[in-house]
Amino acid sequence: MFGTLYYNPAFARSNWLLALSEFLDIKLEGKVSYESPEFNKLFPLERTPAFISSNGFKLTESLAIAYYLVNKSKNPEFSGITEEEKASNWKWYSFITSDMINLVSAILDDSNSDKNLNKLSENFEKNLQYIDDYLSKNKSLVSDSIVICDIFARCFFIMIKGFKLDYSKYENINRFIEDVSIHPIFSKILSKN
Structure with a gap:
């Protein structure tokens, strides 16, 4: 073990x-x-x-x-092959785990004033647009191969869907989620939850 x-x-x-x-x-x-x-x-x-x-x-x-x-x-190449791919992988992973998850947590916090909630929602939409724009020119977050940050990102998007946060208008994000969902790790993820 x-x-x-x-x-x-x-x-x-x-x-x-x-x-x-x-x-x-x-x-x-x-x-x-x-x-x-x-x-x-x-x-x-x-x-x-x-x-x-x-x-x-x-x-x-x-x-x-x-x-x-x-x-x-x-399988260390699951985080990228080149040093640039590896750095990009961890950059995207960090962005999602810090910026995006923290924004979602703040949005779901019941103690927010309407003004604060509006600002948080604007920042969330801005980040979603940033990801969607990036994915309009790229198949996934790092390379043509699915790497660890893509798996984590897909898990994040499925989680926020459960929280009723709507990202349906972001076509490239939705295409990305579909593409990444075919990775064999998801049969393992579904069996663990």
């Missing part, structure tokens, strides 16, 4: 990492964080995802865990 991944099945940052490890042929034990009494002792901030290797190495943050898994696998 390579290690244990603590995750929350409802969170896009963590609910797909077990499928990623399976796709990469890395054996992880998956534990739902709030069902695991040892979780808060191992990870006092109680944030998911959280990973602990069989030798005790601890790692948090979705991007860091994904990076570690890909680079420990026999």
Whole structure:
């Protein structure tokens, strides 16, 4: 066993990492964080995802865990082949996990004033337009091959659809989601959730 991944099945940052490890042929034990009494002792901030290797190495943050898994696998090109592709992969992953997920969390926060909610929604639409414009000239986020940030992005878009955030007018994003959805990792992701 390579290690244990603590995750929350409802969170896009963590609910797909077990499928990623399976796709990469890395054996992880998956534990739902709030069902695991040892979780808060191992990870006092109680944030998911959280990973602990069989030798005790601890790692948090979705991007860091994904990076570690890909680079420990026999398939490191899943984050890109060239240095430019790898850098672009982690750039897009970071953008989605920080800018986009944080915006969604802020939009869904019930304590927002109407003025604040309008500003957050404008920023969200601006980011969606940025992604859609980029995808109007590119098949996916990095190259013609699907890499890890594409998988994560698709998980993010499916998550926000569940929150009733509408992105249907963004044709290139919707085409991208369809294209990425055929990747074999999604049969693994669906079986994990």
